[in-house]
Amino acid sequence: xxxxxxxxxxxxxxxxxxxxxxxxxxxxxxxxxxxxxxxxxxxxxxxxxxxxxxxxxxxxxxxxxxxxxxxxxxxxxxxxxxxxxxxxxxxxxxxxxxxxxxxx
Numbered sequence: 001x002x003x004x005x006x007x008x009x010x011x012x013x014x015x016x017x018x019x020x021x022x023x024x025x026x027x028x029x030x031x032x033x034x035x036x037x038x039x040x041x042x043x044x045x046x047x048x049x050x051x052x053x054x055x056x057x058x059x060x061x062x063x064x065x066x067x068x069x070x071x072x073x074x075x076x077x078x079x080x081x082x083x084x085x086x087x088x089x090x091x092x093x094x095x096x097x098x099x100x101x102x103x104x
Contacts, residue, residue: 011078015088016031016092026040027040036095046073051090059076061074
């Protein structure tokens with residue numbers, strides 16, 4: 001894991017469990033089991049939810065990777081622990097539960 005991943009994990013882990021998984025050339029970021037965003041290069045992209053749209057209204061919206069269908073917030077305010085806590089807790093409440101795979 002590189003320094004940026006470790007930094008994201010350290011900043012977000014104060015609020016809950018953070019897992020970063022390699023996926024298709026990028027990395028997926030999970031918070032307490034829910035997918036909240038992607039890491040592409042050395043940038044963190046967070047999903048758009050009512051909470052992230054409100055708290056990150058001044059952040060840049062971009063596609064995290066070529067071919068992405070969804071614009072996401074570019075997050076860069078890692079020093080703001082209160083914002084991170086409010087953001088992650090709000091996003092967690094708004095994002096759907098992980099889909100369970102049906103047995104064949």
